[in-house]
Amino acid sequence: MSEKIPIxxxxxxxxxxxxxxxxxxLALQLQEDLTERIVQVHARGVLIDISALEIVDSFxxxxxxxxxxxxxxxxAETVVVGMRPAVAITLVELGMSLExxxxxxxxxxxxxxxxxxxxxx
Amino acid sequence: MADRRVLPxxxxxxxxxxxxxxxxxxxxxxxxxxxxxxxxxxxxxLARNTLEYGGGGExxxxxxxxxPRRGVRxxxxxxxxxxxxxxxxxxxxxxxxxxxxxxLGGARRLCNEFSIESTPxxxxxVTIARWR
Numbered sequence: 001m002s003e004k005i006p007i008x009x010x011x012x013x014x015x016x017x018x019x020x021x022x023x024x025x026l027a028l029q030l031q032e033d034l035t036e037r038i039v040q041v042h043a044r045g046v047l048i049d050i051s052a053l054e055i056v057d058s059f060x061x062x063x064x065x066x067x068x069x070x071x072x073x074x075x076a077e078t079v080v081v082g083m084r085p086a087v088a089i090t091l092v093e094l095g096m097s098l099e100x101x102x103x104x105x106x107x108x109x110x111x112x113x114x115x116x117x118x119x120x121x
Numbered sequence: 122m123a124d125r126r127v128l129p130x131x132x133x134x135x136x137x138x139x140x141x142x143x144x145x146x147x148x149x150x151x152x153x154x155x156x157x158x159x160x161x162x163x164x165x166x167l168a169r170n171t172l173e174y175g176g177g178g179e180x181x182x183x184x185x186x187x188x189p190r191r192g193v194r195x196x197x198x199x200x201x202x203x204x205x206x207x208x209x210x211x212x213x214x215x216x217x218x219x220x221x222x223x224x225l226g227g228a229r230r231l232c233n234e235f236s237i238e239s240t241p242x243x244x245x246x247v248t249i250a251r252w253r
Contacts, residue, residue, distance in 0.1 A: 023133035057165040086158040094227040
């Protein structure tokens with residue numbers, strides 16, 4: 001279990017594109033790595049692209065909520081982008097509403113949302 | 122493709138393999154994308170339960186072609202501690218572990234058929250099916 005999800009820095013933001021079917025430990029690792037990077041580079045925003053994810057189950061859903069909460073405590077905003085329609089339908093039926101997690105349809109809109117949020121703070 | 126296959130659930134990587142095998146079976150049966158996603162998500166929840174609470178076990182993935190019905194049936198079996206109170210375990214928000222407590226109840230909502238048998242001290246068997 002040595003693989004990691006790459007975290008890219010773009011100006012004040014961190015960008016994560018999840019492209020593999022993550023096992024649970026990998027998801028927990030990402031959560032840890034992201035919080036560390038936020039502090040390290042003084043990131044003001046985190047953008048997580050999940051357009052390659054074929055499912056979001058309760059574990060991954062919880063990871064997304066946790067990242068958003070931890071980032072908020074560290075003074076950074078989180079936006080999750082690219083959720084597939086079938087994933088959204090399934091997630092709601094599963095009973096998860098991803099409360100506290102901001103979402104946008106794609107990376108461009110997610111970036112715009114992050115910029116607006118930061119400008120109004 | 123074989124009508125049924127059995128996969129071990131002994132590690133987190135096995136849980137990923139169960140998701141992938143379930144996906145393959147639903148594609149082979151011509152499921153819509155939403156139906157594929159629902160069954161794969163339910164499989165992920167139950168495989169994780171088998172690993173975390175059952176101490177590992179196995180899943181049988183069966184392709185059911187029983188005209189006019191076509192679907193996929195998954196049977197998760199473990200020899201773990203069992204579930205003392207199934208009604209309670211099915212309730213949203215109930216968890217004896219670190220999860221959200223959405224696994225069992227959520228998986229039930231995502232399927233057309235759901236049954237659970239458990240004997241404390243002997244293990245648990247959860248069977249789910251989804252029809253296309």
